[in-house]
Amino acid sequence: MKKIYLFIIAIVLLIPENMVFAQAGGDFFMKAQIRPRFEFNHGAKLPLREDDKPIAFISNRARLTLGYDNGFLSMGLSGQDISLWGQKPQVDDAPNFTLNEAWAKLTQNNWFLQLGRQALSYDDGRILGSPDWHQASRWHDALKMGFDNKEHRLHLVLAYNQMPKSPRQGTFYEFGGQPYKLMQTAHYLYNNNKNFTGSLLFMNLGFQAGTEAEPSINNMQTAGTNLIYNIGNLNLVGSFYYQMGKSAAGLDLSALMGNFKGEYKFTPTFSAALGADYLSGDDKTSEKFNAFNPIYGTNHKYYGTMDYFYASPFGDYGLLDFYGSLVFKPANKFTIDLAAHSFFAQQPVYVNGEEKKGLGTEIDLTVTYPILSYITLQGGYSMMFGTDAFFQIKGGDKNRIQNWMFISLNVNPTILKSKF
Known part of the structure; x- marks a missing residue:
């Protein structure tokens, strides 16, 4: 921590005197957001059992955002x-x-140097993302610093979390706040080629272990790359990550994650994509724990909108997801997105003593219509056709229909803008 404090002091000392006291010429804005969302849940996240009843509810996000920027200092x-x-x-x-x-x-x-509570999102958000679908979203209390220009981006993120303590208790971090005690993340993005973009990510998470009398830290490392290549109307995306160190529970780790997606834009109003995701499960014959943890990724975006996998518990089986999607934009940014997922467990699931891996097929339909630039109407419908292995993992009654729908209105205007 001393090195962090010395770095901050050094940055402050290097600031020109006239910039320290200059506050003229800044831009100020205020945004408001009201986002009610109706959901009819007939088996999302947790499949319905024989006697379960569906639920219907309306959740709401009410958010007020203030921003200031004078070129040197910006605040949120x-x-x-x-x-x-x-x-x-x-x-x-x-x-x-x-x-x-x-x-x-x-x-x-x-x-730059950015300090305080902030969202962290890198690459496609599979490892570290800000899940806007969740009404509360996600934030980190952290110091972020680095270098940004059009061709290169290098970021270092540091976090240290603590609960209120007395001097007699020390710095033992009790569960209830952020899921980690320590975090160090480095991210580099190369963007010096109109057809190719590549990045590298390294993250260390320190989880509190032990007791107040004898505290310890379990450190888990995740390292990998994200690559994007464009050839005309064809967009290719792939990433690979390896997880090592120790889990929050203290298990030795060796886990893999990989994904590939190809998307082709046939016309300005129609595109199609095919892809696959691989997340390793725990091999019971291995000396190490092999189930990959996507940590703080935007799981709702990738593994089906009914949130059966990683957005909700489903064991340590791992996942293979083969998917395809069709996107139509018939008029005025009106978008219809139809996706199909074919799910498999990476490790075998035993059903009545028989080894199985197929989990089923999920169909997701999402329709988005921007009424105005600051008002968006969105709706969706999803259905899961689960197998015996799926219901063995998640529970529920295989004879019941498992589906889900939502309608959301996002009102997000800029209500004040000022330059002074």
Whole structure:
């Protein structure tokens, strides 16, 4: 930690005196967001059992965001209230308003330092992303610093988490806040070629272990690359990650994740894609734990919108996901996205003593219509056709229909903009 403090002090000392006191010429904005979403859940995340009943509810995000930028100093402050309609009493004095962003950023000659509560998202968000689908989204309390220009980007992210403590308790981090105690992440992006983009990611997560009397840290490392290549109307994307070190539970790790996607744009209004995702499961014959953990990825975006895999528990079987999608844009940014997933367990599932891997097929339909630039209407419908192995893993009744639908209205205007 001493090195971090010395780095911050050095940055401050290098700031020109006239810039320290200059605040003129800044831009200020205020945005508001109201996002109610109706959902009819007939087996999403957790398949319905024989006597289970479907649920219907409306969740809501109410968010207010403030931003300031004068070229050298930029700041972001965002607060939100997340709830279900009817969840709160009419007279409510509970402290429900939460800051999801509160950061300050200093920028000079492409170098920057950003400190505070902030979203972290790199590459396609499979490892570290900001899941906007979730009403609360996700944030980290961290220091981010690095170099940015049009051709290269190098970021270093450092985090240290703690709960309120007395001097007698030391720095043992009790579960209940962020899932990790320590985090160090390095990310490099190469973007000096109009057809090719490549990046490297290394992340170390330190999980609190032991006791207050004898604390220890379990460190888990994830390293990998993300590659994008464009050939005319064909877009190719692939990534590979390896996980090592120790899990939060202290198990020795050796796990793999890989994915590949090819997308072709036939016309300005029609495109199609095929892809596959591989996440290793735990091989019971191995001395190490082999189930890959996508950590803080945007799982809803990749493994089916019914959130059966990684967005909700399903054991340590791992996953193979072969998928295809068709995207239509018939008029005025109106978008119809139809996707199909064929799921397999990477490790065998035993059903009545018989080894199986096929989990089933999920169909996802999403329709998006921007009413105005700041008002978007979106709806979707999904259905899962699960196998015996799927219901062995997730539970539920294979004779019941498992489906889900949603309708969301996102109102997100900029209500104030000022330059001074």
